[in-house]
Amino acid sequence: MFTKLFSRRLWSRDFVLIVLVCTIASYTNSTFMTLLPVYVLDLGGTNAMTGMMMTGLTVVGMFTRIIAAPLFDRVGRKKMLVLGAGLYAVNALLFCFTKDLNMLFALRVLQGFTQGVFFPVPHIIVADISPEDMLVDAMGLFGAANAVVFAVAPSIGLAVYNDLGRQALFISSTVTGFMSFFFSIFIKEHYHPAPHAPAEPGRKTKKARFDRALLLLVLLTSLVHLFLYIGNSAVSNFLTPCGLSRGLEQISLYFLVNNIAVIAARLTVGRLIVYLSKKTCILLSVLLSAGGTALIAVARNMPLMLLSAVLMGLGLTAAAQLLQAQVMLTTPSEHRGVASTVFTFMGDIGTGAGAALWGALSAGAGYTVTYLLAGTSTLAGGVFHGAYWKRNRG
Template identity: 95%
Template sequence: MFSGDRVPIFLLLSVHQGALPPRPPRPGRAGPKNKKAGFDRALLLLVLLPSLVHLFLYIGNSAVSNFLTPCGLSRGLAQISLYFFVNNIAVIVARLTVGRLIVYLSKKTCILLGVLLSAGGTALIAVARNMPLMLLSAVLMGLGLTAAAQLLQAQVMLTTPSEHRGVASTVFTFMGDIGTGAGAALWGALSAGAGYTVTYLLAGASTLAGGVFHGAYWKRNRG
């Protein structure tokens, strides 16, 4: 039993506690996690889209690096090795001048021109039956592929935070390696069955397909 002087206090405490509504549970802190997830997705796209352009560039280039010599010999071009000499000169010129070119043209335009030159140089081999056309292809390929790949890698590094640049560089380079290997298998089988003309036309088209991812990248990142 309760003594008389304690009953009112007990009743007051009971009424007071009963009148208070239950405290709602604290909401979880999902904001930072959602922001981080959104940032990770954005970062993935900023790295993946240029890497896909790189992939298709090297799928097309694989037809040149692996099958140009037998293609040239089958067309009676005994000096086909000159292609690689001229191509290397064009590569050196591109590396020395592409940094100055972006002073006058945007990176977006320079990369697109590089993709177009590389695709055109690859497709030109399909119809090249003499050395002048082959050497023109060598110049187009050397300038276009080098400029596009160099600027794509620079753009990936510029848009990636410093703590993620190692992974970004690995992904970018890895996609080029995949393109080289996959292209060798694809164009080897195709050239054996359909011939070199069809092979190099499709190799040029596959290089041009990289422009789709190039456009998607710059649509997301207008920097």
């Protein structure tokens, strides 16, 4: 069943390199996400400041991706990858030279820019270099490698921070950042922008119709992604206080089990589509994700919470992976930068909007209503899923 995962057609030199680039950089990203808030508190800052840092990073990152998206298609993938990896490594290095909270705030917001240039490119390169019939597997392996790093990096980073201090933590993050940059240099450019030929008057309208049709397909897929992450934001942002309010002191186990399910889904979903159509697999994944979210509404013990963790890990991961692969397969290579950005951008909007919505709702109506409605919002993505396949029959 898994022999195709080890095919030499997939494991090319550049595929190995791009996996290394992203997984090594994931250590840097993970340590900043999980341990910079701890450092801010140690310096006398507050959780409110950490929240504002994340808001600034998110807003700057979103605008950066919008601006950078056309460059991925016009300039080329490798140039943008090397530029982004280099900027991200230098950004990490700057943290080694300050203890000032205002400067830390500015550097963290600046990471929104460097991440916005760097992080979107590896997924596009994976799509460029992978055989079309193995793209789902390629995305799965790529995501699984990053998930493993995100599972272990916080513990490693915390040990470094506690035993050796903040300077050692930032140095280790800088070293991995520059290692990622170093490996990016050796990746070959597989995408070459096509020269812009003058349009023929008789074909102008036809080309416009094609562009609108392509955009509609990308938007429909991205809207499924949007509603998936609106629902998921209730889990990622409010599960811990929900569990503690119900007396579940071991609620952190949810995220461990969820991460194991994420890795399992990434490695197996490519095999599942051999037996079931992508349309069916995505629909089942949306249902699993919605069910896992809604289950939290009635979960008053850890077994039910852990069942939700499995359903969410399998459902959300499989749906997002298949949807992203479908966007890449539907879109010509000269438009993949923009299409990929639209797809991830909608997920970011869902995460941000969902956090605000569920935060207000949970404060007023409680967690039971919140998670029931979050599961229902996930199901809304199924409407756009059906509309996509209706438009994409051919």
